[in-house]
Amino acid sequence: MSRRTGKPSYTKTTQSRRPSVGNLVFVMILPVVLAGFVGAGIGYAVADRPSGTEAAVNELREAEARRDVEQIAQLTTAARTTRDELGPVLSELDTAMKSGRPAAPDKLAAWQQSMRGAVERHAESPSGTTATNVARGGLRAAVDGLSTALDTYALAGRLPAAEQRGLIDLATRQRTAAGTAWSIAAAQLDQINIDAGHGHQHVYLETEAGSGAFTSDGAPEGTTK
Numbered sequence: 001m002s003r004r005t006g007k008p009s010y011t012k013t014t015q016s017r018r019p020s021v022g023n024l025v026f027v028m029i030l031p032v033v034l035a036g037f038v039g040a041g042i043g044y045a046v047a048d049r050p051s052g053t054e055a056a057v058n059e060l061r062e063a064e065a066r067r068d069v070e071q072i073a074q075l076t077t078a079a080r081t082t083r084d085e086l087g088p089v090l091s092e093l094d095t096a097m098k099s100g101r102p103a104a105p106d107k108l109a110a111w112q113q114s115m116r117g118a119v120e121r122h123a124e125s126p127s128g129t130t131a132t133n134v135a136r137g138g139l140r141a142a143v144d145g146l147s148t149a150l151d152t153y154a155l156a157g158r159l160p161a162a163e164q165r166g167l168i169d170l171a172t173r174q175r176t177a178a179g180t181a182w183s184i185a186a187a188q189l190d191q192i193n194i195d196a197g198h199g200h201q202h203v204y205l206e207t208e209a210g211s212g213a214f215t216s217d218g219a220p221e222g223t224t225k
Contacts, residue, residue, distance in 0.1 A: 064129070069196045071128045072189075075136055079189060079203040082118045082143065087206060089114050090175070093150060094208075097172045100165055102157030112154065115147045131192050138185025145178025176211050183213035190217075199223050 089111050096103040103111075122140040127133070153171035156164045186204045193201040199222035207213035219225065 068129045068132055069198075071126065071132055072192050072196045073198065075132065075139070076189060076193060076198070076201050076203065078121050079139055079186070082121060082139075083203050083205055085114055086118055086146065090146070090179075090205065093153065093175065097153060097168055097175070100168060102153070102164060102168075105157070108150075108154045108157070111150055115143075115150050118143045119147050131188070131195070135185055135188040135192055138181060138188060142178050142182035142185055145174060145181055149174035149178055176208075179205055179207045180211060180213040183207060183215070187214045194224055197224075 092107070093103075093111060096107075102108075122136075122143045125133075125136060125140070128136070149171050152174055153168060156167035156171065159167060182205050186202070189203055190201055193199065200217070200219045202216040202219075202221065204214070204216055207215070
């Protein structure tokens with residue numbers, strides 16, 4: 001008997017292997033995952049880099065800080081000049097007021113000349129930071145108050161002797177209030193100097209005990225503590 005043979009091997013159809021569901025899912029989500037990583041990296045790089053607007057704002061702030069440091073130094077120099085010039089004037093004025101009598105006309109004229117110089121020195125008001133503007137405005141108001149007190153005292157000399165005392169007392173109160181105003185501005189000036197890196201700068205006028213005026217904290221000049 002002849003041997004039966006099956007179909008030749010070359011006639012058999014080769015079955016292809018289908019990919020599993022897991023492989024299909026992996027292939028489908030891989031681009032999404034990669035895109036997420038790339039997007040996150042780009043987003044981080046962009047977020048870490050300041051925008052043009054932010055860079056401009058930062059530059060303006062740095063320029064303002066430099067300008068403020070310069071203004072504080074200039075204001076402190078002006079305040080020291082005023083203190084040194086008005087110190088002797090106020091000392092003589094206080095003595096004259098306590099006497100209850102008007103000073104000599106030539107003495108009054110010399111005091112008023114010094115006072116006008118101080119008023120002119122503090123009349124300028126360049127724009128600065130709020131803290132610096134407070135110190136500047138306080139010093140200007142104090143000098144204006146001292147000038148008013150001196151004018152009031154000078155006016156007393158034009159009145160009859162019986163009427164002078166009341167005006168001299170008013171001038172004394174004005175002088176005390178102006179001295180207190182200066183001390184408050186001087187405390188602010190001290191603080192902004194510390195903040196600007198200049199250290200303590202004490203520019204106080206002589207005031208009487210019990211007047212309510214601020215006084216120096218006693219810290220060494222130029223220190224930051």
